[in-house]
Amino acid sequence: MRSTRYAQLALLLLLASACAGDAKVDAAAPPAAVALERLAPTVLLPNSKVLVEGGTFASDVTHSLVLSGKSAKGELNKVFPLTPSSAQPNRAELTVDADVFAAIGEGEFEGTAYVVSQNDFGRNQGAPLAVKLRFANYLTPTLSAVGDGIVYLNSQVALDGGDLLLAEGEGRSFVELSGCFMPKDKSGDCAANGRQVQTTIDVSPEQTKADLAARRYGRFPFAPKIAGILPGHFSGMLTLANEHADGVITRSQPKMVTFDLLRSKMTGFDQVEVSYGQILSIRGKGFIGGNGVTSVHFEGQFESDKGEKRAVSFEIIGGFQSGELIQTALDDSSGVGAQVKLRSETGTLRGKWTPTLRFGQETIEADAIVIGLKIARIKQVVWVNFTASFVDSLRRFGLRAADERIRRRVIAILRRDYEGINLDFRLTQPDDYQLYARVDINGKDPNGMGLLGYDNTPGKDIDNERLHDRIGGVNALTQEDGYPGYGGIFVDSMLGFSMHPPAGVTKSPLAEKRFDAIFDAVRPDLGSEVTSVEVLSVPELADASSCPAKDRAGQVACAIHVLGNLVGHTTAHELGHSLGLADPYGSETTYHNLGDAPKRLMDGGADRPFGERAELDGEGPAVFCFDAYQYLRAILPSSSPAASVQDRPSCF
The missing domain is CATH 2.60.40.10 (Immunoglobulins)
Structure with missing residues (x-):
């Protein structure tokens, strides 16, 4: 379908054995205080x-x-x-x-x-x-101190007071500012030559303070709505106010304040290098967003890693995050991507980066910076998302306590199988890439077909054009094509390799006794489920040469290792589909290698027996066949050497 041996630690193992039968007793006990x-x-x-x-x-x-x-x-x-x-x-x-x-x-x-x-x-x-x-029904705020008087646009001005409103349901705290702002390029009487200010700005409670209970600290941004975006000086009064949920407003005593607004500036990047689909974080002071815009103009040259140089210029429209951070995602049609072929070119941008701020009728060029930025190889980031239903399935295997270790084994399998290919596997949702793939590791197959895994992304993504496939959830496009709609990896179905699967699981044509020899001892319906003490007491196996085992410690270690192999193998296979395999430049409806050969990762499901998937008795691991691996190296080139695999099988 698209679809060590180890040293025994006597004391720990004795404890593990003693606790092995306690799991069910603990589950039927009152909760801990x-x-x-x-x-x-x-x-x-x-x-x-x-x-x-x-x-x-x-x-x-x-x-x-x-x-x-x-x-x-x-x-x-x-x-x-x-x-x-x-x-x-x-x-x-x-x-x-x-x-x-x-x-x-x-x-x-x-x-x-x-x-x-x-x-x-x-x-x-x-x-x-x-x-x-x-x-209390109402709180009257107090105000003791206000910032240090030196600000940039959207700088957070600290407030020290008391009785601020905290939760949304209580209402809101805000400041009232009244006074006069004199731009730096003007002089004389502020009343005549400056700007009169009368405005309000919402206050955010300072949740990081240890004494949150005192309702003491808050902050507000020195926003463009106060005095525009030009440098200058503000002098006036500030009052802290609470507007309660029913509309009642209470106020502090006003306090005289002054602020020197400095010119905005760019200070650098969070990243040393970036690649296609990645989020570039631009740091500085005095950035604006909302009703205003901060853009950054680059003027300089691109020096490719091949030694070629050319003049380039482009503009980035920054996505506002705060007064100190704007971000942009690298695509192939705007900004950096308008001048550099991000899918194929690598090198360094060297030149001047100049921010420009626009707000209403005002425009100002901020202080620039000269800095280089490395453009790296295209990378496929993959979020391996273990869902709650995955944990439910671990319970059916008797391996709930081994959750984290199984996840580590799955990631280890993926990194091994894709060695030498520029993939980056993550256990948490990426926040540094806008374009990333997602694979959901689920429990039961919601299609009701007992699938082990299914790539429900539409069509064949030849050359990995998309980079943001999701193998998981429901995809209406695949349903329209007559394929199952729900995708992902379905761990519950792997119990079908058993000669006697639990209720609700269909026995697989590939079922065999070796599965039961490994898992019967830990299945809650047949043996004794694994405890957290046992997980801690057994080492992580380097391979499955000692499996199946007869002693309890070995049984636990083997069950963890082999389930990780099964899930990792299936995930690597389905991810291969989303990258355009098998036979990427052949038939659009060919998704598996033709025929059957040992240890080929992209063979059809019926041609990949349990032993190969579990890597037992020398039957695995399965690998990408020669042409498929070369294809992956071409579309996701890596600076790492190719994986060392002896006699990588032919695809044909």
Whole structure:
């Protein structure tokens, strides 16, 4: 379809054996207690978000916060539901909605807080934490200090005050600026020759400060709307204000402030070299966006790695990120790509980079910089995305505890199979490339066909023109062509190699006893699933020569290694399809090598037996045949030497 042996550590292995049968017992036990460490902020309004920090808030457990003590309404003992954070396991959140606020009332609360955790098998209570909280309908901000008076456009001006609004549901904090701005190229009376300023700018709470609970720190950008984009001097008053969710506004006492606005400038790049599809990050001070534009003009020459030189000039329209950062993605039609053939040329741009700012009727040239930028070989970045359903399938194999090790093995297989080809495999979503491929490693096949893997990208991408294929999700174009719509790698289907697969999995024509000899010992329906202690106690195998094993440690090591081989092999195969294989310059409907030969990665599914995929008994690993490998080296050339493979098979 398109589709060491190892030294035994006696003590650790004894512990692993002792714990091997404990997994099911632990699963049927009450949850661990969560020790509460902090509540923030301590001043709360209607719709405030309370950060609850402590031990691990397991996502499959119900957690509640209990407040017990004295409030404005008298004695209080209330239970409030918590929402665990998906990003930080030691955090949960409580929203002070109308019911919570009404239960406690406006005023002071002093007492204890603790977390109760509950599942189907019981509950557990964490140690209490002494807390003092203040509940208020409205907060009047205070203002102690404002920045240092030296700014560039969109510089973040620091505020030191108190009682700022934090969460979106509380409302917003903002500054009111009034005064006069005198451009640097003018003199005399500001009232006559300058610009009168009367404006407001939203304030962002400084979330990185350790005392977030004090609602003390904030910042606002010195935006172009204040005084335009020309250098100059502002003098006037600044007031900090809170606009609450119901529209009520409270204000601090005004404070006299002055700001010297300096000329914008470019300072360099985040990258030393860039390639096609990559995001170029341009650093500086005083960049603008929104209703304004920052562009960068290059004037200089391109020196190719072949020794050729030519004069080039182009303009980049920067995507605004902040006053200190604009970005652009390298394509083949604008900016760098309008002058350099990014798919085939490499070399260095040397010359002058000059930013220009445009805002309303104002235009100003910022301070330039002379710097070189290396243009590197075209690279295919691949995000190997292990989904939640992949983890579900690991449970069916009894290998949930080996998740991270299996992922590492998969990536190792991919890097080995594509050695000498300019691919970059990532375990997290790239943020430095706009053009990258994605392969989803899933659990079950949503097509209902029991596929091991399927490249659902449209057609044959000969010469890898796209660079942004997604093998995964649903693709309506492939459905229109009569092919299955859902793509990706389907780990659940690999249980079909068993002579006795679990319920819901169809036995594969390629099923054989060696699969069961490796996995039966760890499958939860047949043996004893692997524990985290066992994973830590066994080494990572260099190959499968010791598999299948008879001792428990060997069985665990083999199961991890072989499943990684199976997933890695299938992923490498499907990715090969998205790169234009097999037979890229032949028939548009030929997706596999013709015929059957040993160890050819792009042979059809029926021609790649389990032993070859699992790399058992010398049957693997499968590799790209000679012409396919040369094709990949041509479309994604690498400075690394070609992979050393003896007797790489013919494609024909």
